[in-house]
Amino acid sequence: LSARKWYGNPATLWFLLLTVLGCWALATTRVQTELSLLFPEGRTSKQQLLLNALREGPSSRLILIGLEGAPIDVLTEANRVLAANMQKTRDFVSINNGERANTGNEKDQLFRYRYLLSPNIKKARFTTHGLHQALANRLHELTTPLSSLLKSKLPADPTNEYWHVVQSWMTDTKPRIHKGLWVTPDRSRSLLLAETKAAGFDLDKQRHIQSRIRKAFRLTLSKDPTFRPIRLLLTGPAVFAVETERTVKTESTWLSLIALMLVAAFLVATFRSPTPMILSLVPLFSGMVAAVVSVNLLFGFIHGITLAFGATLIGVTVDYPIHLFSHLVDGDSVKSRIADIWPTMFLGAGTTIIGYGALWFSGFPGLAQLGLFAIVGVLVACVVTRWVLPPLIPKPFPTNRLGKPAIRLTHFFQRGRSLFLLLIILPVFYLGVSTEPFWETDIANFTTIPREEKELDRQLRQAMGAPSVRDLIVITGPTEQDVLGHSEALKQPLHLLVQQGAMEGYDLATRYLPSRKTQVSRQAALPDPETLKTHLLAAMRGLPFKKHLFEPFLQDVAQARMQDTIASEDFQGTTLELKLQSLLFKDKEQWVSVVPLRAVKDRGMISQWNDVLEDPRVFYLDLKEQSHDIIVTYRDEALRLVSWGTFAICVVLAIRIRSLWLFSSVLLPIAGSLLVVMALLHFLGERISLFHLSSLLLVLGLGLDYTLFFNRTVDSPAQRNQTVASILICGTTTILVFGLLSFSEIPVFRAIGLTVALGTLMSFACSAMLARNDVASRASLR
Amino acid sequence: MIITWSAPQSEQSTVPKEAHDSPLTLHDLQVALTTHPTYHATFQEKHFSTLLTKPLMTSGILTFTPPATMEKHILTPFEEIYVVEEEQVHFENPLKGISKTFFLDEHPLLQGISIGVRSALTGDFETLRHIFTLKVEGTKSQWALRLEPLDDSLAEVIDCISLTGHHHDITSINIHEPNGDYALMIIEKVAN
Numbered sequence: 022l023s024a025r026k027w028y029g030n031p032a033t034l035w036f037l038l039l040t041v042l043g044c045w046a047l048a049t050t051r052v053q054t055e056l057s058l059l060f061p062e063g064r065t066s067k068q069q070l071l072l073n074a075l076r077e078g079p080s081s082r083l084i085l086i087g088l089e090g091a092p093i094d095v096l097t098e099a100n101r102v103l104a105a106n107m108q109k110t111r112d113f114v115s116i117n118n119g120e121r122a123n124t125g126n127e128k129d130q131l132f133r134y135r136y137l138l139s140p141n142i143k144k145a146r147f148t149t150h151g152l153h154q155a156l157a158n159r160l161h162e163l164t165t166p167l168s169s170l171l172k173s174k175l176p177a178d179p180t181n182e183y184w185h186v187v188q189s190w191m192t193d194t195k196p197r198i199h200k201g202l203w204v205t206p207d208r209s210r211s212l213l214l215a216e217t218k219a220a221g222f223d224l225d226k227q228r229h230i231q232s233r234i235r236k237a238f239r240l241t242l243s244k245d246p247t248f249r250p251i252r253l254l255l256t257g258p259a260v261f262a263v264e265t266e267r268t269v270k271t272e273s274t275w276l277s278l279i280a281l282m283l284v285a286a287f288l289v290a291t292f293r294s295p296t297p298m299i300l301s302l303v304p305l306f307s308g309m310v311a312a313v314v315s316v317n318l319l320f321g322f323i324h325g326i327t328l329a330f331g332a333t334l335i336g337v338t339v340d341y342p343i344h345l346f347s348h349l350v351d352g353d354s355v356k357s358r359i360a361d362i363w364p365t366m367f368l369g370a371g372t373t374i375i376g377y378g379a380l381w382f383s384g385f386p387g388l389a390q391l392g393l394f395a396i397v398g399v400l401v402a403c404v405v406t407r408w409v410l411p412p413l414i415p416k417p418f419p420t421n422r423l424g425k426p427a428i429r430l431t432h433f434f435q436r437g438r439s440l441f442l443l444l445i446i447l448p449v450f451y452l453g454v455s456t457e458p459f460w461e462t463d464i465a466n467f468t469t470i471p472r473e474e475k476e477l478d479r480q481l482r483q484a485m486g487a488p489s490v491r492d493l494i495v496i497t498g499p500t501e502q503d504v505l506g507h508s509e510a511l512k513q514p515l516h517l518l519v520q521q522g523a524m525e526g527y528d529l530a531t532r533y534l535p536s537r538k539t540q541v542s543r544q545a546a547l548p549d550p551e552t553l554k555t556h557l558l559a560a561m562r563g564l565p566f567k568k569h570l571f572e573p574f575l576q577d578v579a580q581a582r583m584q585d586t587i588a589s590e591d592f593q594g595t596t597l598e599l600k601l602q603s604l605l606f607k608d609k610e611q612w613v614s615v616v617p618l619r620a621v622k623d624r625g626m627i628s629q630w631n632d633v634l635e636d637p638r639v640f641y642l643d644l645k646e647q648s649h650d651i652i653v654t655y656r657d658e659a660l661r662l663v664s665w666g667t668f669a670i671c672v673v674l675a676i677r678i679r680s681l682w683l684f685s686s687v688l689l690p691i692a693g694s695l696l697v698v699m700a701l702l703h704f705l706g707e708r709i710s711l712f713h714l715s716s717l718l719l720v721l722g723l724g725l726d727y728t729l730f731f732n733r734t735v736d737s738p739a740q741r742n743q744t745v746a747s748i749l750i751c752g753t754t755t756i757l758v759f760g761l762l763s764f765s766e767i768p769v770f771r772a773i774g775l776t777v778a779l780g781t782l783m784s785f786a787c788s789a790m791l792a793r794n795d796v797a798s799r800a801s802l803r
Numbered sequence: 804m805i806i807t808w809s810a811p812q813s814e815q816s817t818v819p820k821e822a823h824d825s826p827l828t829l830h831d832l833q834v835a836l837t838t839h840p841t842y843h844a845t846f847q848e849k850h851f852s853t854l855l856t857k858p859l860m861t862s863g864i865l866t867f868t869p870p871a872t873m874e875k876h877i878l879t880p881f882e883e884i885y886v887v888e889e890e891q892v893h894f895e896n897p898l899k900g901i902s903k904t905f906f907l908d909e910h911p912l913l914q915g916i917s918i919g920v921r922s923a924l925t926g927d928f929e930t931l932r933h934i935f936t937l938k939v940e941g942t943k944s945q946w947a948l949r950l951e952p953l954d955d956s957l958a959e960v961i962d963c964i965s966l967t968g969h970h971h972d973i974t975s976i977n978i979h980e981p982n983g984d985y986a987l988m989i990i991e992k993v994a995n
Contacts (some may be wrong), residue, residue, distance in 0.1 A: 161881065164850045164861050164986075167894070169912035169960050173982065175854060198908055201956055565856045 035409045051322040081221025085481040086213040087254035095693040096211035106237035112230045118213040119203035138583035139182035140545040151561035153182045177573035205484040227259040256478035280758040295421035308402035312394040327390040335398030340751040341406040347747030349418035355411040370403040372670045373722030379666030424742030427749040434789035444693040448700030461708035492618040493642045504612045505536035525620035530604040542585040550579045690787035691724040712772040720780030731792035752785045837926030842867035848988040912960040
């Protein structure tokens with residue numbers, strides 16, 4: 022090899038460049054999986070940012086754990102051991118199984134601050150009359166078995182403030198207790214609630230934590246033979262996220278492995294040589310590396326969804342080398358063959374690029390990334406096929422014998438040419454009369470979490486009193502105290518909404534932590550020691566309480582008057598910390614208080630109240646509607662861009678072809694196949710989502726490729742056979758890959774697989790139906 | 804049957820041995836109680852508390868409907884109704900306008916008493932043995948059953964429950980709390 026030859030060989034140069042780029046991509050590419058990154062920044066409303074803050078907030082760090090499969094006494098015992106084992110891992114902010122709620126210093130804390138926390142502290146409560154009434158009530162309570170636990174507190178708390186604090190804090194759905202630990206109402210499961218130190222979306226850490234929980238569980242089982250039948254149940258957002266990631270990873274590994282083997286086997290069998298199969302990977306990998314590098318360069322990161330979806334989309338670029346291989350004839354040069362098919366190939370690739378180019382103009386980072394990925398990937402694969410691949414092809418050329426069957430298949434379809442009109446009319450008619458919903462609007466249907474797991478999560482949540490909420494009121498402000506003050510002011514109107522029947526209840530942060538101002542005003546309502554003593558003695562008259570019984574009460578009130586107010590830090594390490602953190606937290610520069618609404622019946626009334634309020638710091642959020650909005654905006658954006666892309670493709674084709682007859686014989690099959698695919702998807706019960714739409718764009722590109730090749734000007738029947746065979750080979754590989762994908766359990770994979778597989782089939786059928794039979798054509802595509 | 808109010812530890816003295824009755828075993832008592840029909844009785848209850856200078860009195864009606872429904876209807880000095888059904892309690896105080904339903908396990912003392920008395924009434928000693936140690940004294944016509952909690956958490960609220968009876972009727976229930984408080988209930992069966 023002379024130096025000149027070495028330099029002049031584009032393949033060598035390309036491989037050098039590819040290797041460098043590939044290494045660089047591997048080293049620098051940041052793959053992100055946070056969904057929030059896909060939201061349009063310019064248009065992101067405050068709500069959407071907050072939605073993210075909520076998703077990433079403390080509730081996303083909760084792991085709900087259930088033990089089942091043994092008598093409840095055994096489960097409870099195992100629960101205690103498991104909690105202790107988990108504690109040793111130091112992965113958790115808190116592990117709660119009901120035990121701490123019963124003992125712990127939490128109750129002492131509440132008791133110590135009862136005069137600042139009780140909602141009932143008013144001057145009237147400590148007058149002679151007020152105290153007398155309280156004492157008479159306590160006397161009555163001494164005869165009931167219901168207040169036994171309060172009896173010990175009576176001397177220090179005759180007005181029952183502690184009880185009022187506990188009452189006002191009690192959630193309506195608190196866990197059932199068995200031998201001191203949480204159980205489900207039917208006593209079939211023992212429960213634990215763990216909050217991880219790691220963030221919920223930190224999947225690497227979460228995966229490790231979950232495996233350590235399983236390890237702690239196995240350790241627990243070995244402790245006692247009666248524990249052996251116990252099963253461990255784990256749910257929660259982080260558990261679902263880890264599981265989803267695992268499902269996607271295993272499924273995509275398996276599917277791509279099987280697809281690769283099928284396609285490889287098919288290509289090797291067709292060409293009776295492994296060369297085409299191996300060489301087809303060159304443009305594909307080139308496109309992939311270039312696409313990853315360019316997205317990473319332009320956006321600073323590549324999203325996991327872009328990578329997975331984009332890789333699937335540009336997977337069809339193996340069609341380009343297949344076209345080339347199918348057209349090779351011994352005795353002819355590769356150069357002349359590639360030059361021969363290049364115009365058609367380039368037009369096909371060009372229109373695909375235009376279609377995806379439309380996505381690039383999107384303000385939505387998700388769509389823009391996908392657009393760029395596809396443009397670069399397709400362009401590079403196409404160019405590599407044209408200039409890098411030819412010198413690599415060894416002689417003698419591998420040939421296929423699919424020409425004759427391909428032509429026969431084409432003739433078969435062509436016999437049905439007169440029925441083509443039906444392929445346009447029937448789908449339109451069917452879609453027109455069908456009453457089933459056409460679009461997918463529920464984000465829940467995109468997840469891979471099986472129904473049983475969702476149901477388990479719901480059950481455990483309900484049993485632990487941590488139901489997932491749909492409706493929220495969000496209060497924002499510059500400081501914690503500001504937000505707390507604001508939520509106290511909202512108590513009245515919210516209560517009114519409950520009375521008007523708009524909802525059943527709400528949970529304000531101030532219920533647990535009153536603002537400093539309120540606490541100080543409660544302190545001010547407490548009488549001085551002398552006055553209190555006088556009032557108390559007068560109040561005790563005629564009641565059989567022992568004379569000095571209430572000394573502790575006098576002391577505690579005197580102390581409470583001087584006490585520091587309680588702040589959120591004081592809840593650290595208690596079970597209430599978690600509750601409070603989910604209701605009140607700092608998000609970047611502002612403080613946010615979230616008010617979950619319970620059993621909302623009239624959303625209209627609440628949003629109307631919110632509108633009338635005209636307070637920019639308070640707004641009502643319907644999480645379901647929000648996620649619905651995100652899906653719909655994304656879908657509409659995709660729809661708009663796909664339409665523009667289609668229009669642009671038509672314009673380019675019209676300019677290039679300049680024959681109305683040819684133009685329509687290229688476009689009509691595509692219109693037909695797209696319509697039939699949509700009708701078929703609908704018929705199969707699929708609801709059309711963003712993923713179907715983006716896949717239809719791919720179908721459009723493939724369909725164009727087929728019709729362009731079908732309508733290519735050829736010089737001989739032999740050449741025509743080659744062309745039709747190349748379309749058949751391309752179509753078969755695509756259907757193999759995407760047909761496999763349509764069997765996936767992952768809804769997004771299934772959506773893409775089904776759409777593209779059906780689309781490829783229909784594109785081939787429709788293109789064949791309307792293809793020209795003549796060898797030397799009137800209008801030329803060259 | 805007449806029982807005089809007396810000091811808290813005197814429940815044993817309410818069971819004078821009768822010469823013609825043979826000593827009672829737990830099994831005998833269980834057999835006697837198992838045949839229990841619907842129960843309807845009046846009661847008087849005296850509550851002694853270390854916090855008070857004199858006891859508090861209540862009275863009313865007790866009803867038991869097999870297999871698991873018990874009602875304690877206090878009539879004086881104020882009306883109050885407890886209905887324990889399986890694991891649930893319905894509580895009513897008409898004067899205060901309170902009417903609520905909750906689970907027994909939210910109130911350990913009430914749970915201990917309810918399960919103890921209910922199981923004793925139906926002769927369900929199997930359940931009793933899970934929760935208490937059982938001691939029986941006396942004869943069929945005049946027996947005493949003493950229940951002491953096995954479980955530490957129940958022992959925190961109940962020291963012991965003593966029941967006295969006559970054949971298959973319960974004539975008194977004495978509940979001792981660890982803090983020294985106790986309640987003595989005298990029951991008089993009403994003919995159906």
